[in-house]
Amino acid sequence: MKVNENTLLEGHRVVLVPYNADHVPRYHEWMKSPELQQLTASEPLTLEQEYDMQRSWREDNDKCTFIILDKQRWADPSVEEEQCMVGDVNIFLTDPTDPTLAELEIMIAEPNYRGRGIGKEVTHMMMCYGVTKLGVKKFQAKIGLDNEVSIGMFKKLHFQEVSVCKVFREVTLEMTVDESVRTRLLDVTSFMKERDYAHTCGNRQELASQ
Template sequence: MRINQNTVLQGKRVTLVPYTSAHVPRYHEWMKSEELQRLTASEPLSLAQEYEMQCSWQEDTDKCTFIVLDTDKWSRQRATEEECMVGDVNLFLTDSEDPTVGEIEIMIAEPNYRGRGFGKEATLIMMSYGMTHLGLTTFEAKIGLENETSIGMFKKIHFKEVGVNNIFKEVVLRMIVNEEERQWLLQQTSHVDEKNYSLMKLQTQICDS
């Protein structure tokens, strides 16, 4: 989705940046994992196919993707984005008749970052972005029945279980953003700093030169 191609959302633990070709090699290495393939219901792709996928995700109007970076590592240690990658977060506009509905997915690919609040903050930031920039008022999540940790996280951030798909062996959770939930989401993400991606990269290049 082009709307976020120049957007950086910097939180306390995580920073969300657009998914670019520079991130593809690390992402490709992640997706060789059979565990991640199972949890994300994904098929392994070649590196060339992964680059093609990145291009399509950047252009498609029904997908919004950010790469999740470790904020501390990225901002203080001056490491490259690829070195700071911990996962990704996505919004899919799955209902052509209702553009206010978005399906959200979060993947913390680096095992050392799981269970430390990175996934929760990334999810909340993405939901706030979807609400304020994409006009979303309903969020859905489809999670494998065996992924109890992820199911528990979504329930903690006010998602409710609305069904189980026994064919795909996944639970469906939903959050409807009424005014109370809207204010809660805004409060949860009030610390987030939205920045210009191109300007930040230019400033980094100047500092490094």
């Protein structure tokens, strides 16, 4: 999505940056994992196909994608950005007749970063971005039935289970963004800073310490 192609979102422990070509090789290595393929219901792609996918995520108006970076590592300018990658988070505008409906996906690809509350922080940040920048009024999360950790996280974030598809073995959870939800989102993400990605990359250490 063009709207976020130069947007950086800074949180407590993570930095969200646009998915660009430099991130593709590491992302491609992640997606060779049978575990991640199962959790994300994805098929393995060639490296060339992964580059094509990255371009579509950048260009298409119905996809908004950020790469999740470890903020502490990212603050060290001697560390390449690709080495700070933890996972990704996506918003898909799945219904052409209703641009306010968004499917939310998050993947913590690096096992050492799971179970540390990062998923919760990233989800709140992405939801806030979706509500304030994209006009999202309802979120959906479609999660494999075996992914109990993700299902539990979304339920703790007040998503409600609305259906279970036994054929695809996935559960759909939803949250409608009324005024109380919007207020709560803005409150729990009051720490988030939106920056210019290109400018920030040249001043990583200075900005991360602010």
